[in-house]
Amino acid sequence: xxxxxxxxxxxxxxxxxxxxxxxxxxxxxxxxxxxxxxxxxxxxxxxxxxxxxxxxxxxxxxxxxxxxxxxxxxxxxxxxxxxxxxxxxxxxxxxxxxxxxxxxxxxxxxxxxxxxxxxxxxxxxxxxxxxxxxxxxxxxxxxxxxxxxxxxxxxxxxxxxxxxxxxxxxxxxxxxxxxxxxxxxxxxxxxxxxxxxxxxxxxxxxxxxxxxxxxxxxxxxxxxxxxxxxxxxxxxxxxxxxxxxxxxxxxxxxxxxxxxxxxxxxxxxxxxxxxxxxxxxxxxxxxxxxxxxxxxxxxxxxxxxxxxxxxxxxxxxxxxxxxxxxxxxxxxxxxxxxxxxxxxxxxxxxxxxxxxxxxxxxxxxxxxxxxxxxxxxxxxxxxxx
Numbered sequence: 001x002x003x004x005x006x007x008x009x010x011x012x013x014x015x016x017x018x019x020x021x022x023x024x025x026x027x028x029x030x031x032x033x034x035x036x037x038x039x040x041x042x043x044x045x046x047x048x049x050x051x052x053x054x055x056x057x058x059x060x061x062x063x064x065x066x067x068x069x070x071x072x073x074x075x076x077x078x079x080x081x082x083x084x085x086x087x088x089x090x091x092x093x094x095x096x097x098x099x100x101x102x103x104x105x106x107x108x109x110x111x112x113x114x115x116x117x118x119x120x121x122x123x124x125x126x127x128x129x130x131x132x133x134x135x136x137x138x139x140x141x142x143x144x145x146x147x148x149x150x151x152x153x154x155x156x157x158x159x160x161x162x163x164x165x166x167x168x169x170x171x172x173x174x175x176x177x178x179x180x181x182x183x184x185x186x187x188x189x190x191x192x193x194x195x196x197x198x199x200x201x202x203x204x205x206x207x208x209x210x211x212x213x214x215x216x217x218x219x220x221x222x223x224x225x226x227x228x229x230x231x232x233x234x235x236x237x238x239x240x241x242x243x244x245x246x247x248x249x250x251x252x253x254x255x256x257x258x259x260x261x262x263x264x265x266x267x268x269x270x271x272x273x274x275x276x277x278x279x280x281x282x283x284x285x286x287x288x289x290x291x292x293x294x295x296x297x298x299x300x301x302x303x304x305x306x307x308x309x310x311x312x313x314x315x316x317x318x319x320x321x322x323x324x325x326x327x328x329x330x331x332x333x334x335x336x337x338x339x340x341x342x343x344x345x346x347x348x349x350x351x352x353x354x355x356x357x358x359x360x361x362x363x364x365x366x367x368x369x370x371x372x373x374x375x376x377x378x379x380x381x382x383x384x385x
Contacts, residue, residue: 006382008317014375015368021321022195023363025258030250037242045222048242052249053205059252060182062207064214067240067248068221071169071191072098074204077238078165078187079106079137081216087136089165092122093329093345094352095141099167100330104339108136112331114345118283120296120355121148123347128156130343137163142171142181144325144357145197145262145291146284150176150184165189169204170293172197173259177287185209192244197258197293198251200244261362262292265369269295269360272373276380278303294325295360298351306383312356314382318375323357 005011037048049067057065068074075098079089085107091100093112100110113126120143127138138157140148150164157164166184168174169191174181182188185208192203208214216233219226224235270281278300284290299308306314312322329348330336358372 004378004382006314006317006379007319008314013317013319014378015319015371018319019321019359019364019368019372021323021357021359023361024194024199025254025363026247027250027254030247033246033250034243037246042242044241045239046242048245048249049240052240052245052252055249055252056205057207059255060180060188060207062183062188063209064211065205065207066214066218066221067245068204068206068238069240069244070202070238071189071193071204072102073221073236073238074189074191074206075099075165075167076102076105076236077217077220078189078206079103079108080220081187081213082163082165083108083136086134088132088134089137089139090122090127090130090135091139091330092141092143092348093331093343094120094326094348095143095167095330096169096326097330097333098169099139099141100336103139109134109340110330110336111135112329112336112343112345114347115351116149117347117351119146119149119285120144120282120351121146121285122153124149124152124156126345127153131156131160131162135160135162137165139165139167141167141169142174144282144296145171145174145293146282147171147174147176147181147288147290149285150181154184163187169193170196171291172293173255174291175289176285182207183209187213192248192251195293197262197291198248198255200240200248200251203240203244203248258362259291262360263290265360265362265364266290266292266295268369269358269373272369273297273376276377277384278380279376292360294323294357296325296355296357299354299356301354303385304380304383305385308354308356311379311383314379315356315358315375318378320372320375321359324355325357326355327352
């Protein structure tokens with residue numbers, strides 16, 4: 001360990017270079033195929049997008065898939081496919097805002113449920129407490145690549161006649177007892193943002209086993225256009241471009257390799273954290289093969305003489321890229337407090353003050369992983385009570 005003095009206090013950083021929280025890996029082949037698409041003149045949604053959809057649905061084990069231009073668009077179309085004005089959707093409070101904001105843009109109302117303290121995914125017991133006659137859907141978020149308790153949630157959805165809109169934005173390759181989260185029957189929504197396991201720059205995908213939900217989704221993403229200038233429903237322009245699709249096709253070929261490296265890196269980080277007091281990683285749910293879109297750590301603030309933000313600031317000074325997902329739960333966000341009376345989600349509030357994420361991406365070297373753990377140990381030793 002490079003001295004005991006923290007870099008933030010003038011000491012030497014553990015790592016001489018920044019180890020970033022995320023790093024998209026784009027191959028030379030991808031660049032060449034992008035150039036081919038540009039030369040073809042077919043830049044909007046076209047044959048490459050169709051090929052990407054076909055390969056993606058096979059990969060996750062779904063019957064249908066349609067590509068869109070962002071993960072937010074995927075959620076928005078999914079909700080527009082099933083909601084009427086005033087319908088309620090139960091969403092976890094601890095997630096990115098798009099899980100809930102797109103409910104509002106679809107004429108519905110998000111109802112916030114709390115999370116499990118260890119898995120950080122939506123708590124099925126709290127979901128049951130939040131169901132009303134207006135509830136139309138549950139939107140489990142497979143947070144950071146850790147699947148929600150889909151066995152229990154599926155039973156609840158069946159008992160109450162509800163849709164499941166899976167927010168799988170961070171869950172490429174996540175499995176539950178060998179079943180990919182993208183293979184569930186109703187609606188499964190992905191993001192291909194640059195920090196995700198596979199990327200198209202922006203971009204998203206919806207998978208389903210329901211032919212009618214597939215038909216409606218395809219119409220909505222393209223102005224409700226069933227044939228040229230013949231509109232059978234209102235829609236939007238949420239089309240993916242063939243430029244994005246060709247990036248996605250190349251990324252999809254590497255998904256298994258990316259997942260293998262992420263899981264290997266996560267195993268090394270988890271083993272290293274066992275030696276450090278006051279820190280524990282997110283716990284995979286029962287039967288879950290976590291995909292580690294992010295590697296998130298929960299601080300026991302009672303063990304430290306600092307708060308989470310001070311800890312993260314010190315780690316960043318050691319040249320370790322860190323992020324906080326998420327510093328304020330959705331039920332406390334000003335925009336939602338203005339719209340509706342806030343609900344109580346105490347676990348979400350607690351975790352939002354304790355959590356931070358560290359690098360786990362496939363570009364990390366053995367030395368990078370050693371430096372990350374060394375820096376965490378250095379900062380922890382400094383701040384332990």
